Amino acid sequence: MARVTRSGRSVGLILTAVAVAIVVAFSSSTRLALALGLAVAVLGVGATLVSLPAVRRGHPVATRALISVVVVDLAILLTFRVSATSDSNVAIGAAMSIVLLGLSFLTGSSGQISLGNGAFMGVGAFTVGIWADHHATTPLLAVLVLATLAGALVGLVLGLPATRLRGPYLAGMTLAFAVAFGAILNVFSSWTGGDSGLQLPSAVVAPHWLASFFGPGASALATSSAWLADISILVTGVALFLMANLFASRTGRAMRLVRDNDTAAELVGVSLPRARVIAFTVSAAYAALGGALWTLVNNSVSPSTYGFVLSITILSLVVIGGIGTIPGAIIGGIIYAFSAGAISWLTAHLGLNPQGNVASQLDGIIFGGLLVLTIVFAPMGIAGLVRRGWRRVRHG
Amino acid sequence: MDAFLTSRNVSDLLGGVTSGVIYALVALSLVLIWRSTRMLNFAQGAMAVFATYIGFAILAPTTNYWVSMSVAIVAGLVLGGVTERVLVRPLYGKPEINPIVAMVGLLLVLESIAAAIWSTSARALATPFSIVDWQLNHKPVALSPFALYEIVTSLVVMAIVAALFQYTKLGLQLRAAALAPEVSRLLGVRVGRMLTVGWMLSTAVGAVTAVLVASNFFTGLTPSGMDGVFAFGFIAAAIGGLDSPVGAMVSGLALGVVFQFVGDYVNSNAVILVALGLLIVSLMVRPNGVFTRSAQRRV
Numbered sequence: 001m002a003r004v005t006r007s008g009r010s011v012g013l014i015l016t017a018v019a020v021a022i023v024v025a026f027s028s029s030t031r032l033a034l035a036l037g038l039a040v041a042v043l044g045v046g047a048t049l050v051s052l053p054a055v056r057r058g059h060p061v062a063t064r065a066l067i068s069v070v071v072v073d074l075a076i077l078l079t080f081r082v083s084a085t086s087d088s089n090v091a092i093g094a095a096m097s098i099v100l101l102g103l104s105f106l107t108g109s110s111g112q113i114s115l116g117n118g119a120f121m122g123v124g125a126f127t128v129g130i131w132a133d134h135h136a137t138t139p140l141l142a143v144l145v146l147a148t149l150a151g152a153l154v155g156l157v158l159g160l161p162a163t164r165l166r167g168p169y170l171a172g173m174t175l176a177f178a179v180a181f182g183a184i185l186n187v188f189s190s191w192t193g194g195d196s197g198l199q200l201p202s203a204v205v206a207p208h209w210l211a212s213f214f215g216p217g218a219s220a221l222a223t224s225s226a227w228l229a230d231i232s233i234l235v236t237g238v239a240l241f242l243m244a245n246l247f248a249s250r251t252g253r254a255m256r257l258v259r260d261n262d263t264a265a266e267l268v269g270v271s272l273p274r275a276r277v278i279a280f281t282v283s284a285a286y287a288a289l290g291g292a293l294w295t296l297v298n299n300s301v302s303p304s305t306y307g308f309v310l311s312i313t314i315l316s317l318v319v320i321g322g323i324g325t326i327p328g329a330i331i332g333g334i335i336y337a338f339s340a341g342a343i344s345w346l347t348a349h350l351g352l353n354p355q356g357n358v359a360s361q362l363d364g365i366i367f368g369g370l371l372v373l374t375i376v377f378a379p380m381g382i383a384g385l386v387r388r389g390w391r392r393v394r395h396g
Numbered sequence: 397m398d399a400f401l402t403s404r405n406v407s408d409l410l411g412g413v414t415s416g417v418i419y420a421l422v423a424l425s426l427v428l429i430w431r432s433t434r435m436l437n438f439a440q441g442a443m444a445v446f447a448t449y450i451g452f453a454i455l456a457p458t459t460n461y462w463v464s465m466s467v468a469i470v471a472g473l474v475l476g477g478v479t480e481r482v483l484v485r486p487l488y489g490k491p492e493i494n495p496i497v498a499m500v501g502l503l504l505v506l507e508s509i510a511a512a513i514w515s516t517s518a519r520a521l522a523t524p525f526s527i528v529d530w531q532l533n534h535k536p537v538a539l540s541p542f543a544l545y546e547i548v549t550s551l552v553v554m555a556i557v558a559a560l561f562q563y564t565k566l567g568l569q570l571r572a573a574a575l576a577p578e579v580s581r582l583l584g585v586r587v588g589r590m591l592t593v594g595w596m597l598s599t600a601v602g603a604v605t606a607v608l609v610a611s612n613f614f615t616g617l618t619p620s621g622m623d624g625v626f627a628f629g630f631i632a633a634a635i636g637g638l639d640s641p642v643g644a645m646v647s648g649l650a651l652g653v654v655f656q657f658v659g660d661y662v663n664s665n666a667v668i669l670v671a672l673g674l675l676i677v678s679l680m681v682r683p684n685g686v687f688t689r690s691a692q693r694r695v
Contacts, residue, residue, distance in 0.1 A: 364508030
């Protein structure tokens with residue numbers, strides 16, 4: 001045992017040294033250096049940690065942190081591989097992952113479902129828009145935190161009836177919220193710009209710490225979508241880490257009991273109203289955070305973007321990915337990042353008129369169809385299929 | 397008398413009843429399915445619109461309103477039955493969010509297919525009656541011949557459904573299958589068939605509703621045109637109680653009137669805030685609906 005420990009530690013040290021060397025060697029192309037450095041550092045830290053007794057027994061927080069960093073790293077590598085025009089797709093896919101994490105948590109922890117998370121995204125988006133109108137110099141991260149809090153607040157108010165409601169009623173209420181969102185914005189049209197929405201005052205500028213990290217003239221700062229892709233990925237990583245811990249925490253375990261058997265949960269002293277409101281509020285806050293990032297990429301906020309169709313799209317992605325699970329949310333985000341390209345490819349190969357009725361409805365038909373097929377034939381989505389396949393491989 | 401009939405409050409009342417009967421029909425349509433299968437049909441609006449397109453878009457140039465209406469109703473019956481047999485049946489006994497997800501998926505598919513075939517631009521339906529309000533001493537009464545026809549049609553539909561449930565053998569079997577499926581099965585009721593019939597009835601009621609909405613709400617027929625109406629209909633059904641057909645219809649009618657007054661005296665955008673507020677408060681005070689007498693269900 002001792003030998004394993006020592007070798008693990010030395011491998012860790014060597015890999016960390018390699019990571020530093022790579023960052024130095026590739027410093028002309030900072031993002032590649034960052035990605036490669038992170039990858040090797042993960043291996044290094046991982047190897048070091050494996051040698052520690054706590055992690056050898058599988059220390060969960062460290063494991064989750066490692067997984068989050070690996071996901072971030074893979075995503076940053078992805079931004080390096082794809083062309084600059086797809087940066088915004090990566091950013092939007094990462095932002096969507098955050099929204100999906102929230103919805104997945106709601107379902108995975110309380111067994112409920114929301115058809116209004118597109119509107120909660122809108123809450124975050126409009127917070128950013130309104131804030132940028134009045135306080136353009138506020139640091140980016142503060143704006144993101146503010147948007148998240150706004151989403152949590154609205155989610156808390158709408159979630160109050162969730163204390164006494166079961167699935168279909170809550171779903172219907174969130175649907176009503178999603179359908180009504182445009183009209184609600186109109187009530188506050190002096191702030192929200194009514195039907196036309198808001199234009200962010202100017203192209204958002206990269207925060208100082210990011211700019212000084214990449215250095216002047218770096219390609220990652222050339223367009224706002226390029227550095228927003230990095231920001232979105234980093235925020236997704238943090239959100240992923242927090243969510244993984246929340247899922248596994250005492251609160252998260254109590255909530256899963258609520259989902260599986262609410263009578264038993266009550267018997268062991270779990271407060272059902274509290275569990276349900278927390279689940280709903282967290283899901284709304286995550287949606288708002290995703291919406292805030294998304295609106296920074298779009299550089300404008302329009303009520304029509306956050307309509308009912310977006311809420312259904314969110315539901316489709318999370319169900320296809322695997323509802324109630326964290327990998328499912330990440331898979332859904334990846335699908336979303338590539339879906340626009342895939343659908344235009346399909347349009348071209350089917351010989352459809354890109355401006356025609358059929359082409360413009362193709363995404364709805366495909367997402368809706370996949371949603372129905374998934375829930376009937378593979379209710380746990382891609383994540384569930386992979387898990388089942390993996391079990392079959394391991395146990396023959 | 398004339399001044400009274402054209403006064404602001406009476407106009408609001410008439411306008412409220414005109415939209416209230418629509419919410420009542422949507423609510424009734426939802427209750428028909430909820431009582432028997434404990435499912436909320438989120439695709440109700442989309443299915444209704446699809447049936448209406450079949451009746452009015454395919455036959456549009458050649459036939460008259462009544463033929464199209466009949467075709468839409470038949471299309472609703474078929475669509476409801478097929479949906480229950482093919483999509484809903486595998487979902488009985490699954491976690492309660494599975495049918496919700498499936499219905500939302502169906503909604504997206506139907507609305508997208510309708511938009512792909514018939515485009516998203518609004519289609520005006522020919523109407524058998526004028527939608528211009530009657531005049532009294534050169535002042536408009538908030539009621540048109542079409543609105544009167546709409547109210548009467550809605551009441552007739554409700555009466556037919558009520559009579560069917562109350563006075564026919566089929567209605568008795570439907571009620572039995574919904575309230576005590578196991579006992580009914582032992583007594584020889586074809587419970588599965590009754591569920592199919594329930595979905596067919598519900599979708600046919602929906603088809604009538606969508607035809608009326610598309611003609612009278614000044615929007616024309618659009619693929620997503622029932623989304624907002626469905627939301628209000630759901631709110632009505634939830635407040636009245638998804639278990640109570642009478643409660644759902646009464647609260648639909650009442651909400652229509654309340655919304656009209658709020659829209660007139662406050663602000664048309666405030667209507668939806670009031671609706672959401674009413675829904676939240678009523679669900680917190682009486683989670684099973686104002687009109688439901690049965691004890692809380694704990695399964």
